[in-house]
Amino acid sequence: MKPHVALRGVTRVYPGKTPVHALGPIDLALERGEFFAVVGPSGCGKSTLLDVMAGLASPTAGEIVFEDRPVNGDVPPGIGVVFQEDASFPWLTVHDNIAFGLRHARAAEAEVARQVGYAIEFMGLKDFARAYPAQLSGGMRQRVCIARTLVLKPRLILLDEPFGALDQQTRLLMGDELLRLWRETGATILLITHALDEATMLADRVGVMSARPGRFLDVIATDWPRTRDSTIVASESFGRLTSRIWTLLRGESIRALGRA
Amino acid sequence: MSAAGWTRLGVVLGLVLLLEALCRAGVIPNFTVIPPSAMAQSLWKVLASGKFTPDIIATLTNVGIAIAASMVVGVALGTLLQSWPAARRVLDPLFATYYAVPMYAFYPLLIVLFGLGDLPQVAIGFLLAVMAVIINTLNGLDRVPPVLVKAARVHGLGFLKTAHRVRLPYAAPYIFTGFKLAVAYSFIGVIGAEFITSSRGIGYEISFAYNNFDNAVMYAMILFILALVVTVNMSLHAWEKRLLARRRRA
Numbered sequence: 001m002k003p004h005v006a007l008r009g010v011t012r013v014y015p016g017k018t019p020v021h022a023l024g025p026i027d028l029a030l031e032r033g034e035f036f037a038v039v040g041p042s043g044c045g046k047s048t049l050l051d052v053m054a055g056l057a058s059p060t061a062g063e064i065v066f067e068d069r070p071v072n073g074d075v076p077p078g079i080g081v082v083f084q085e086d087a088s089f090p091w092l093t094v095h096d097n098i099a100f101g102l103r104h105a106r107a108a109e110a111e112v113a114r115q116v117g118y119a120i121e122f123m124g125l126k127d128f129a130r131a132y133p134a135q136l137s138g139g140m141r142q143r144v145c146i147a148r149t150l151v152l153k154p155r156l157i158l159l160d161e162p163f164g165a166l167d168q169q170t171r172l173l174m175g176d177e178l179l180r181l182w183r184e185t186g187a188t189i190l191l192i193t194h195a196l197d198e199a200t201m202l203a204d205r206v207g208v209m210s211a212r213p214g215r216f217l218d219v220i221a222t223d224w225p226r227t228r229d230s231t232i233v234a235s236e237s238f239g240r241l242t243s244r245i246w247t248l249l250r251g252e253s254i255r256a257l258g259r260a
Numbered sequence: 261m262s263a264a265g266w267t268r269l270g271v272v273l274g275l276v277l278l279l280e281a282l283c284r285a286g287v288i289p290n291f292t293v294i295p296p297s298a299m300a301q302s303l304w305k306v307l308a309s310g311k312f313t314p315d316i317i318a319t320l321t322n323v324g325i326a327i328a329a330s331m332v333v334g335v336a337l338g339t340l341l342q343s344w345p346a347a348r349r350v351l352d353p354l355f356a357t358y359y360a361v362p363m364y365a366f367y368p369l370l371i372v373l374f375g376l377g378d379l380p381q382v383a384i385g386f387l388l389a390v391m392a393v394i395i396n397t398l399n400g401l402d403r404v405p406p407v408l409v410k411a412a413r414v415h416g417l418g419f420l421k422t423a424h425r426v427r428l429p430y431a432a433p434y435i436f437t438g439f440k441l442a443v444a445y446s447f448i449g450v451i452g453a454e455f456i457t458s459s460r461g462i463g464y465e466i467s468f469a470y471n472n473f474d475n476a477v478m479y480a481m482i483l484f485i486l487a488l489v490v491t492v493n494m495s496l497h498a499w500e501k502r503l504l505a506r507r508r509r510a
Binding site: 056086105 | 405407408410411413414415416417421425426429430432506507508
């Protein structure tokens with residue numbers, strides 16, 4: 001079967017007086033409906049990888065193919081992105097934030113109401129539909145951003161440390177919601193995170209990246225059932241998997257630290 | 261009303277009463293300042309007579325045109341410059357010295373360019389106001405978090421749509437500051453220009469009354485401008501507060 005997204009030899013060099021080789025070469029193929037997590041030491045080019053995959057930046061070399069079409073410096077329809085920073089629009093209510101993409105796509109107002117209503121319900125934002133982002137907690141704002149992406153029915157969802165700014169309990173619960181969303185939409189998910197437990201708990205496969213320039217040191221399959229949730233963090237194989245990833249990552253993190 | 265609000269009202273009322281007392285007692289002669297109560301009375305008479313209605317309408321129309329033009333041009337130029345750093349680097353030092361230029365010095369030139377009608381007054385109001393709008397638009401757009409612009413790109417918005425749907429709405433509170441300044445500068449520019457050369461308008465009537473020692477009309481019109489500008493500014497302030505409330509953390 002053809003992969004849903006494929007990266008071949010993707011490299012990104014930031015030009016300048018002393019060019020910075022940030023990423024690659026990266027080869028990666030994601031199956032349709034797969035949940036893939038990327039972990040790596042800080043500054044290894046994880047976010048660059050996401051930008052390039054989303055079409056927010058062009059690769060210096062190599063190619064990205066999404067649903068048989070090359071991605072190059074433009075975000076193709078069907079890709080949704082959730083960022084680490086709060087990307088909710090502060091001048092719009094929760095409802096209008098979530099409706100943003102649909103309205104831009106000129107969906108009929110009845111359809112917008114239906115879709116947004118569903119997403120609000122799904123993300124547990126029902127009591128806050130008329131609230132402005134400033135009145136919500138960080139976790140709630142991130143839910144708004146996820147809902148805003150969700151209503152556009154993306155087939156590939158890229159998440160750049162979406163729970164990075166949240167506390168541990170909220171992160172675990174948001175992880176559960178992400179798994180639920182993944183199961184119900186059937187979307188392919190690529191999650192970038194610095195939290196090993198998050199990667200191990202959520203993903204079908206975890207790609208471990210090296211220090212800059214980021215490359216995959218190894219890709220580890222977790223073999224979780226599709227119906228998993230955050231309770232697996234208590235299982236024995238969870239500990240084994242996490243420690244395996246950490247063993248791979250430890251040396252790289254020390255290298256990255258030394259360079260910083 | 262807050263304690264500060266009551267105190268403020270008290271101070272203003274106290275000063276008005278003091279002026280009233282000084283004028284009535286003859287400490288301040290009536291050919292210098294008339295008592296505030298006489299100003300109010302005269303204003304009522306002047307407004308009721310309708311004699312100055314065309315002047316008031318002319319001034320307000322010209323101020324309105326200056327505000328609207330400076331907002332449209334200022335926001336458009338600000339948006340353009342913000343996404344064109346090279347041009348901005350060239351112009352920035354000129355912006356900084358803009359308000360050092362006495363616009364009224366160009367009045368003869370403006371008359372040559374625009375004739376003797378309303379346009380020179382509008383032009384001065386516009387020239388004073390537009391830079392405040394440009395500077396505040398730039399300031400607001402500079403503060404847009406990059407992640408919001410990224411989010412716009414993910415949603416497939418182009419340059420104009422991103423400006424219209426994301427960057428300008430984010431910058432709105434800053435642009436509103438520019439708008440408030442534009443209102444103030446347009447009043448200053450237009451009414452000031454009416455003093456110099458014009459055959460109608462509030463500024464012209466004040467100057468005319470002054471030259472004819474008509475203190476009753478002069479102070480009535482001054483009071484009118486004062487009341488008008490204070491009312492407009494306070495309404496804008498209240499509007500701004502309402503707009504900002506939703507952006508602030510509860």
